[in-house]
Amino acid sequence: MTKPAVILLSGGLDSATTAAIAQNDGFELYALSVDYGQRHKHELTAAARVAKALGVQHHTVVPVDLSRFGGSALTDAIDVPKDRSDEQLGSGIPVTYVPARNTILLALALGYAETVGAADLFLGVNAVDYSGYPDCRSEFLAKFAELANLATKAGVEGTSRFAVHAPLVDMTKAQIIRRGLALGVDYGLTHSCYDPDPRGVSCGRCDACRLRLQGFAEAGVADPLPYQ
Numbered sequence: 001m002t003k004p005a006v007i008l009l010s011g012g013l014d015s016a017t018t019a020a021i022a023q024n025d026g027f028e029l030y031a032l033s034v035d036y037g038q039r040h041k042h043e044l045t046a047a048a049r050v051a052k053a054l055g056v057q058h059h060t061v062v063p064v065d066l067s068r069f070g071g072s073a074l075t076d077a078i079d080v081p082k083d084r085s086d087e088q089l090g091s092g093i094p095v096t097y098v099p100a101r102n103t104i105l106l107a108l109a110l111g112y113a114e115t116v117g118a119a120d121l122f123l124g125v126n127a128v129d130y131s132g133y134p135d136c137r138s139e140f141l142a143k144f145a146e147l148a149n150l151a152t153k154a155g156v157e158g159t160s161r162f163a164v165h166a167p168l169v170d171m172t173k174a175q176i177i178r179r180g181l182a183l184g185v186d187y188g189l190t191h192s193c194y195d196p197d198p199r200g201v202s203c204g205r206c207d208a209c210r211l212r213l214q215g216f217a218e219a220g221v222a223d224p225l226p227y228q
Helices: 013-024 042-054 101-116 138-150 153-157 173-182 207-219
Strands: 003-008 027-035 058-063 120-122 163-165
Touching: 003 013, 003 101, 013 027, 013 042, 013 120, 013 173, 027 042, 027 101, 027 120, 042 058, 058 101, 101 120, 101 138, 138 153, 138 163, 173 207
Parallel strands: 003 027, 003 120, 027 058, 120 163
Antiparallel strands: none
C-alpha cells in the first residue's frame, strides 16, 4: 500500500529527481509549488509539466509573495550574478539567496501534509546548494522535523511522526542526473535558470545554469534544454 507524501516541486532538476525517487520508494505524491514572487514564472510552468509527467496524485500552486520583502536577486531588482568562477560559486551566500525561503516552503508543505494525512515531506536540496544556502543543510532539515512534531496537531496527538526527506543532500549534480535518468526523469521538462529570456530560454551563465551544465558534462550526458 502506498503512503501519501508532500513534495515541494519547483520545476527544477533537483525537485523532479526527488519526486521520482519518492515515487520509486512507494510514496503517493501530493506536489506543492509556491509562487513566491520570483521574477519569472517559467519554473512554475515546468513544475506543472513535471507533475503531469509523473502522474502525481494532486498538484497545488500556492501564492506567497516574498517579493514584498525583496532582498534577493530572484525577487527584487538586483542583477543576477553571471559567469562566476568555481571559487566564487563555492564561497559565501550568494545574492540569489531568498531570505528564509526553505523555512517558509517547508511550513506550507507541513500544513498541506496535515490536511492530506501525510507524515513525509520531500524536497530537493543537495550538496551543491549546501555551500551557499544555509537553509539547504542537513542540520536545518533535522531541526525542522523536530519543529514539525512539536507544532502540529498530528505530532502532538501522536497520529503522525513527521519526517523531512532530502535524498539528494549528499549528491553531486552529476550523481543526481544519473539517478534521475535511471528512474526515467525527462529533464527536458525542467527549468533551472535564474535569468531566462521572455521565452523561457536559459541564459547559460547564471549560477544555476553553470551548475546544471557542469553536472550534465560530468555525467557524460547532453542537457536537453536549449540555451541562449
